[in-house]
Amino acid sequence: MDKTTAQKIVKAQSPRYIKLFHLNDWKVTFKYNWIGEEGDLTFGTCTTDPSYKHATIVINPELLEDEIELVKTLRHELIHVLHSSFDIYRDTVQKLVSSKEFDALDTVFHYACEDAVMFIENILDKELKLPLMKGKR
Numbered sequence: 616m617d618k619t620t621a622q623k624i625v626k627a628q629s630p631r632y633i634k635l636f637h638l639n640d641w642k643v644t645f646k647y648n649w650i651g652e653e654g655d656l657t658f659g660t661c662t663t664d665p666s667y668k669h670a671t672i673v674i675n676p677e678l679l680e681d682e683i684e685l686v687k688t689l690r691h692e693l694i695h696v697l698h699s700s701f702d703i704y705r706d707t708v709q710k711l712v713s714s715k716e717f718d719a720l721d722t723v724f725h726y727a728c729e730d731a732v733m734f735i736e737n738i739l740d741k742e743l744k745l746p747l748m749k750g751k752r
């Protein structure tokens with residue numbers, strides 16, 4: 616998918632999720648570029664600054680096949696914003712332990728975050744049966 620198409624889809628679909636997740640008071644910035652090293656298959660990332668309610672979501676259009684894959688990625692990354700206060704915990708832990716200990720704890724942290732996102736995705740898809748995209752099933 617090209618960057619312009621990705622931008623148009625994000626512009627059309629993101630307000631619905633920002634409203635649904637009550638993130639209206641957040642400043643969410645979207646960027647579009649390759650993420651990680653060559654060979655990585657990262658569709659998107661989300662970094663947050665919960666103190667200032669800023670989130671930066673990076674979308675990797677090159678890897679995304681279609682609109683459905685992009686909107687799933689967009690929704691996934693916006694769900695990460697919901698548990699952004701965990702980042703304060705993570706930053707605090709990083710200051711208290713050695714880098715070796717932090718690396719081990721951070722693996723568990725990321726696993727737990729991805730699990731939390733998956734639970735919310737399952738609630739939206741399987742329990743609430745919300746259409747992924749506005750106006751579509």
Ligand SMILES: [Zn+2]
Pocket residue numbers: 691695729732
């Ligand atoms: Zn994730």
